Amino acid sequence: MADRSGSPDGVPCEPDKDRLIEELREAVRARDEFVAVAAHELRNPMTPILMQVSGLLMAARDPVRCRPELLAPRLELLEHAVREFVRRSTVLLDVSRIAAGNVRLELADVALTEVVRDVVDSASTAAQMARCHIEAELQEHVVGRWDRLALEQVAENLLSNAIKFGAGKPVAVTLTSDGSTARLTVRDQGIGISEQDRVRIFQRFERAVTRGEQGGFGIGLWLANQLVVAMGGGISVEGAPGAGTTFTVTLPLGGPRQAGASKS
Numbered sequence: 001m002a003d004r005s006g007s008p009d010g011v012p013c014e015p016d017k018d019r020l021i022e023e024l025r026e027a028v029r030a031r032d033e034f035v036a037v038a039a040h041e042l043r044n045p046m047t048p049i050l051m052q053v054s055g056l057l058m059a060a061r062d063p064v065r066c067r068p069e070l071l072a073p074r075l076e077l078l079e080h081a082v083r084e085f086v087r088r089s090t091v092l093l094d095v096s097r098i099a100a101g102n103v104r105l106e107l108a109d110v111a112l113t114e115v116v117r118d119v120v121d122s123a124s125t126a127a128q129m130a131r132c133h134i135e136a137e138l139q140e141h142v143v144g145r146w147d148r149l150a151l152e153q154v155a156e157n158l159l160s161n162a163i164k165f166g167a168g169k170p171v172a173v174t175l176t177s178d179g180s181t182a183r184l185t186v187r188d189q190g191i192g193i194s195e196q197d198r199v200r201i202f203q204r205f206e207r208a209v210t211r212g213e214q215g216g217f218g219i220g221l222w223l224a225n226q227l228v229v230a231m232g233g234g235i236s237v238e239g240a241p242g243a244g245t246t247f248t249v250t251l252p253l254g255g256p257r258q259a260g261a262s263k264s
């Protein structure tokens with residue numbers, strides 16, 4: 001029988017081949033599952049969107065109900081649902097781009113205070129719907145060399161998680177800077193995360209809740225972490241089951257280059 005343990009011509013030996021096939025099968029299974037979840041997550045928001053559009057159409061055709069004070073709240077709900085849809089689709093696009101090793105940052109001087117304030121404002125409808133009050137304490141003029149869109153996504157993902165898993169209790173957002181590093185914390189008083197899940201949730205498609213409990217792709221934190229690391233920073237998480245969760249993002253004001261320089 002031929003000796004298959006060596007691979008002088010670069011062809012993998014049998015055990016390696018079996019392992020490779022198993023890994024490929026697992027990757028295809030994970031991809032199929034993700035496609036199913038993605039389709040589900042993109043279809044879900046369409047039901048409330050269609051309901052609002054039908055209601056608005058009926059109101060618009062009825063001269064008695066076609067009044068700004070009746071239409072505006074419905075349009076606000078519609079706007080929220082469409083924004084949520086755009087957020088989910090953007091996340092999907094970013095996942096395929098970043099998974100291919102493509103974190104492209106457009107670095108410029110960005111006022112993080114303004115970015116976080118805008119994200120908190122945009123989350124107000126979602127927060128109201130979850131009966132959650134957001135308290136923001138933001139140091140003024142925290143400016144650094146970062147990518148604005150990436151910062152928006154990081155803040156959006158952390159805040160949407162805090163609202164989603166925050167059990168309707170207040171969420172605190174704080175931003176400070178010590179002159180060299182910006183520190184953004186998002187603290188909720190919700191379901192919390194167990195110690196063994198704290199590392200896992202930063203990986204792609206990993207979730208610590210079931211689909212029945214809460215919807216989601218399981219990629220928001222993975223994405224946020226990739227973007228923060230690309231900007232030279234880091235994300236940490238604290239808390240315990242039932243006692244809420246605090247995510248802390250640290251970002252060097254000088255951006256990725258400064259972080260690289262300080263390492264060497």
Ligand SMILES: Nc1ncnc2c1ncn2[C@@H]1O[C@H](COP(=O)(O)OP(=O)(O)OP(=O)(O)O)[C@@H](O)[C@H]1O
Nearest residue numbers: 161165192201207208209216217218219220221245
């Ligand atoms: N503030 C939080 N409190 C408790 N658990 C959290 C919190 N944030 C994240 N998690 C846990 O970490 C998991 C991963 O979070 P992540 O944001 O990546 O995914 P998701 O919110 O489930 O979906 P999406 O990709 O749509 O954001 C969540 O499913 C949840 O189990």
Ligand SMILES: [Mg+2]
Nearest residue numbers: 161216220221
């Ligand atoms: Mg999330």
